[in-house]
Amino acid sequence: xxLSRISSRSNGITRPFSAAFNRFxxxxxxxxxxxxxxxxxxHLCDPPSRSVExxxxxxxxxxxxxxxxxxxxxxxDSLYKAKLIRGFCHLYDGQEAVAIGMExxxxxxxxxxxxxxxxxxxLGRGGSLHEVFSELMGRQxxxxxxxxxxxxxxxxxxxxxxxxxxxxxQVPLGCGIAFAQKYNKEEAVTxxxxxxxxxxxxxxFEALNISALxxxxxxxxxxxxxxxxxxxxxxxxxxxxxxxRGDYVPGLxxxxxxxxxxxxxxxxxxxHALEKGxxxxxxxxxxxxxxxxxxxxxxxxxxxxxxxxxxxxDPIERIKKLVLSHDLATEKELKDxxxxxxxxxxxxxxxxxxxxxxxxxxxxxxxxVKGFGTESFxxxxxxxxxxxx
Amino acid sequence: xxxILQGAGAGAAAALSPFNSIDSNKVxxxxxxxxxxxxxxxxxxxxxxxxxxxxxxxxxxxxxxQPLMIPNAVSxxxxxxxxxxxxxxxxxxxxxxxxxxxxxxEEMDRDPHVCVMGEDVGHYGGSYxxxxxxxxxxxxxxxxxTPICENAFTGMGIGAAMTGLxxxxxxxxxxxxxxxxxxxxxxxxxxHYTSGGQFTIPVVIxxxxxxxxxxxxxxxxxxxxxxxxxxxxxxxxxSTPYNAKGLMKAAIRSExxxxxxxxxxxxxxxxxxxxxxxxxxLEEAExxxxxxxxxxxxxxxxxxxxxxxxxTLVNKGYDPEVIDIRSLKPFDLHTIGNSVKKTHRxxxxxxxxxxGGIGASLTAAINENxxxxxxxxxxxxxxQDVPTPYAGTLEEWTVVxxxxxxxxxxxxxx
Numbered sequence: 001x002x003l004s005r006i007s008s009r010s011n012g013i014t015r016p017f018s019a020a021f022n023r024f025x026x027x028x029x030x031x032x033x034x035x036x037x038x039x040x041x042x043h044l045c046d047p048p049s050r051s052v053e054x055x056x057x058x059x060x061x062x063x064x065x066x067x068x069x070x071x072x073x074x075x076x077d078s079l080y081k082a083k084l085i086r087g088f089c090h091l092y093d094g095q096e097a098v099a100i101g102m103e104x105x106x107x108x109x110x111x112x113x114x115x116x117x118x119x120x121x122x123l124g125r126g127g128s129l130h131e132v133f134s135e136l137m138g139r140q141x142x143x144x145x146x147x148x149x150x151x152x153x154x155x156x157x158x159x160x161x162x163x164x165x166x167x168x169x170q171v172p173l174g175c176g177i178a179f180a181q182k183y184n185k186e187e188a189v190t191x192x193x194x195x196x197x198x199x200x201x202x203x204x205f206e207a208l209n210i211s212a213l214x215x216x217x218x219x220x221x222x223x224x225x226x227x228x229x230x231x232x233x234x235x236x237x238x239x240x241x242x243x244x245r246g247d248y249v250p251g252l253x254x255x256x257x258x259x260x261x262x263x264x265x266x267x268x269x270x271x272h273a274l275e276k277g278x279x280x281x282x283x284x285x286x287x288x289x290x291x292x293x294x295x296x297x298x299x300x301x302x303x304x305x306x307x308x309x310x311x312x313x314d315p316i317e318r319i320k321k322l323v324l325s326h327d328l329a330t331e332k333e334l335k336d337x338x339x340x341x342x343x344x345x346x347x348x349x350x351x352x353x354x355x356x357x358x359x360x361x362x363x364x365x366x367x368x369v370k371g372f373g374t375e376s377f378x379x380x381x382x383x384x385x386x387x388x389x
Numbered sequence: 390x391x392x393i394l395q396g397a398g399a400g401a402a403a404a405l406s407p408f409n410s411i412d413s414n415k416v417x418x419x420x421x422x423x424x425x426x427x428x429x430x431x432x433x434x435x436x437x438x439x440x441x442x443x444x445x446x447x448x449x450x451x452x453x454x455q456p457l458m459i460p461n462a463v464s465x466x467x468x469x470x471x472x473x474x475x476x477x478x479x480x481x482x483x484x485x486x487x488x489x490x491x492x493x494x495e496e497m498d499r500d501p502h503v504c505v506m507g508e509d510v511g512h513y514g515g516s517y518x519x520x521x522x523x524x525x526x527x528x529x530x531x532x533x534x535t536p537i538c539e540n541a542f543t544g545m546g547i548g549a550a551m552t553g554l555x556x557x558x559x560x561x562x563x564x565x566x567x568x569x570x571x572x573x574x575x576x577x578x579x580x581h582y583t584s585g586g587q588f589t590i591p592v593v594i595x596x597x598x599x600x601x602x603x604x605x606x607x608x609x610x611x612x613x614x615x616x617x618x619x620x621x622x623x624x625x626x627x628s629t630p631y632n633a634k635g636l637m638k639a640a641i642r643s644e645x646x647x648x649x650x651x652x653x654x655x656x657x658x659x660x661x662x663x664x665x666x667x668x669x670x671l672e673e674a675e676x677x678x679x680x681x682x683x684x685x686x687x688x689x690x691x692x693x694x695x696x697x698x699x700x701t702l703v704n705k706g707y708d709p710e711v712i713d714i715r716s717l718k719p720f721d722l723h724t725i726g727n728s729v730k731k732t733h734r735x736x737x738x739x740x741x742x743x744x745g746g747i748g749a750s751l752t753a754a755i756n757e758n759x760x761x762x763x764x765x766x767x768x769x770x771x772x773q774d775v776p777t778p779y780a781g782t783l784e785e786w787t788v789v790x791x792x793x794x795x796x797x798x799x800x801x802x803x
Contacts, residue, residue: 113548145585152583161551162584166575172541173576176548183504183530183554206541213536366586367621369644376672376721385670386723 029055032326036261037318043243045250045279048268052260056328058104062259063319066096067338069120070316071345072129073289076119076136079349080293085136088165089150092120094257094288097315098223099124101262102191106270109186113161113174114193116151117223117287121193125160127153129348139355146358147366159188168194168201171220175207178218178278189217189273191266197228199242211278212249219269220246221281223256229291230300243282250276256285257313286313480661488630488662489519489651492637493557495666497527500555503641506533506542507559507596516561517597517656543569543594547576547646550590555641563598563650564610577646578621593640595649599690599740600788602654606776609784613650613717614746624717625671626650626689630660632715635669643671650717652690674721676728680710682802683734686725686751688714691738691789698794707798717747725751726759733764734801738789743771765801770794 032054040047073093079085092099095117102112103124114121119132127143135142136150144152144163153163161177164170174192181188198204199222211218222242226233233240243251250272254265265281272279286309290297297306323329329337376386483491497503505520511534514521524532535542539560546556560566566573573594580588600609613624623645627633633651640647677692678699687695692713699709710728714721729735735755739748748769755767770789777787 111552143585144583144587147585148583154584154587156584156587161548161588162580164576166571169544169571169576172544172572173548173551175541176545176550177552179545180549180552180554183549184552203538203540203544206536206538207545209536209538210541210545214533366582368623369581369589369591376670376723385673386721 029057031055034260037258038255041253043251048264052264059323062100063323066100066316068341069096071341075345087149089293090117091289092117095285096120097259098256098262098283098285101259102266104263105266108158109188111159111161111177111190113170115170116165118153118163122153125155125158127155130351133349133352134355137352140358141355168198168203171204172207175211175218178216182216189219189270191219191221193221193223196224196233215277217273218278219273223283223285225285225287243280246280249278249280251280253282256283257315480663482661485630485633485658486517486519486656488634489637492634496638496641503555504531505557506535506546508535508537508561510559539565539568544572546592547572547590550592551588555591557593560596562608563596563612564607574619578619581621589644590646591644592646597651597653599652600777603779603781605779609777611741614741617718622646623671624648625715626717628689628692628713631662632669635667639668639671654690672716672721674724675713675715677713678711680708682708683798684728684732685709685711685736686714687738691740694791695738698791701795702798720754729759730762733762735767736797737769738794739771740788741771742774744774746771768797768801770797
């Protein structure tokens with residue numbers, strides 16, 4: 001039952017703090033029904049209902065985790081400007097509802113694979129702030145030992161498959177994971193996330209064709225933030241209805257700034273994928289930052305547009321209003337929560353800054369699973385026969 | 390014992406003329422049955438080295454007055470000899486594509502995680518019959534007919550491998566895998582590294598490549614030169630039924646991504662391979678013919694051109710040491726180095742293009758590591774830097790022919 005799944009879902013980030021708030025805020029699992037902001041638009045399927053079941057605990061968890069994600073991204077912004085994070089840094093603020101809503105609808109056995117805007121999804125899958133900041137700063141304690149960077153976050157034990165730099169290449173990988181889930185007869189699905197820019201990649205349609213042909217439990221999620229780097233969607237796609245692009249594959253268009261709509265859609269999609277094969281979800285969302293830290297984000301859109309979205313559709317504000325309207329916490333308590341989060345993030349950054357850089361020998365580890373390609377192994381691959389010069 | 394070619398039978402008077410490329414249909418040597426009854430392990434060619442080189446456990450080294458080639462050879466000193474070719478035990482004879490199929494089938498029996506995906510591998514049986522019969526035996530979920538989308542199904546194989554499956558991805562022709570280059574390079578090769586070791590990608594990517602019989606430029610590509618720089622992958626090239634089966638099995642069992650290069654013209658090679666299970670080392674080279682005067686390094690189809698040239702060379706009094714390098718990445722510099730230290734001269738014969746091919750890398754590696762042992766510059770014979778033409782005569786001149794090998798050896802050994 002959805003409710004029990006929600007209450008039993010362990011979100012490692014919020015657990016230590018929910019106890020502190022028990023005294024002040026009602027965090028019982030009293031069911032609350034929330035209406036999504038907009039109805040779903042469906043293609044070749046019946047849209048789910050607009051009423052989403054939730055609980056006060058979940059509502060507060062949503063607020064807390066999204067605020068944490070927001071804070072983390074903004075802190076990453078400052079770290080990048082301070083040149084502690086180098087290279088590429090793609091920030092997810094504004095799109096948190098997608099990560100959060102998806103996590104709420106699925107288990108850790110369901111796989112998620114995404115592109116390079118992966119910090120918050122990694123966090124949602126159970127990653128820790130320390131791992132995030134260490135990896136961003138290239139330290140040993142990072143989730144990929146400092147060797148991956150911003151675009152290569154992975155968490156195998158929670159079925160988070162990354163973290164990919166090449167646009168669109170993760171979608172065939174995601175369909176492959178779905179294939180493996182079907183092969184192993186796991187009752188699990190794979191969410192392959194991509195952006196509106198990647199939606200024009202050929203390999204997406206190739207993978208979709210195979211997934212539909214073989215009935216794979218693959219859910220393709222287009223996080224449509226309306227800009228493929230600097231190009232608006234109407235300049236890149238003849239048909240910006242990404243949920244319809246699947247043609248023979250059903251699709252659903254979702255308000256991606258509403259965490260509950262996302263949750264409902266993901267739940268619907270999971271049920272659909274397990275029975276009937278692939279489905280496309282289009283999340284109508286928005287990113288406040290530019291494409292990456294090298295992009296100011298204002299040359300191809302107006303500041304009015306950005307602030308307009310922030311005022312009207314901000315996902316955290318929506319949750320905040322719901323929390324307040326359901327009397328689950330007071331303004332002050334929420335502000336205190338945000339202060340706690342800020343401190344948590346600052347502590348994680350300080351701890352990550354203290355972390356050492358990887359050892360020089362790490363340059364050569366993990367290139368091959370066994371040996372460095374300079375050894376010759378016996379037939380059972382256990383014994384080293386010779387070291388090649 | 391593989392009586393692969395012209396050199397095998399005493400009655401192989403019907404030697405192919407130097408200018409003909411090997412016609413794979415004619416490769417079955419005439420007098421095989423007499424050989425398999427008689428031979429224990431190897432037949433040393435007539436060069437008179439006083440040392441009794443015993444290869445592996447068999448000490449029976451038959452010396453014959455007529456110069457004969459080593460029918461089959463396995464690396465001399467390594468434990469591979471335990472798994473080397475048939476002794477007097479009965480093996481069974483089969484063609485190279487059947488050997489590949491046997492290896493694949495045995496691995497699929499052994500491990501339920503192994504699956505095959507590619508175009509026409511299932512119901513059609515494989516365009517080169519390597520996967521024939523597997524779909525009937527293992528079902529459609531393990532032998533998957535994909536639509537024509539190399540990028541996507543290679544990506545899917547890699548994604549499946551991230552979860553623990555062991556897909557064998559077939560490119561109908563290696564050249565088609567250029568469409569999947571992004572997946573092979575970025576995802577296949579690098580995911581183990583960029584995830585800090587969390588994910589392993591135990592895929593095998595295999596397919597036929599190389600210059601065939603007037604197949605045209607796009608279907609005659611040698612992708613080993615393009616893939617060789619990708620970090621994190623291993624590349625092997627098979628050349629005999631024996632090592633085809635062994636390498637296929639080893640590649641499937643390997644935790645690293647392995648690209649297995651087959652050759653379009655070698656699929657019908659016939660050889661007798663052991664009944665018992667065996668595996669070839671992925672990183673080891675194969676000593677085809679020990680010798681003293683010059684080391685000839687080669688792989689895949691060029692092995693046969695070299696062996697044909699070796700026959701001529703032996704007649705002229707040279708004693709070439711022929712090594713089939715098998716492992717294209719990483720190079721087995723141990724075996725190669727020992728050989729260079731012995732002969733002091735190196736000739737590389739390859740089918741890749743001159744620019745940026747495997748031979749180019751191997752030349753650099755040998756020069757770097759064994760410079761002190763070389764009496765002459767390393768010579769590398771490669772294909773011409775041209776798209777492979779359709780016309781038969783032009784195509785012949787694109788690849789290295791045995792006569793050129795003979796000339797090169799004579800030049801080096803002056």
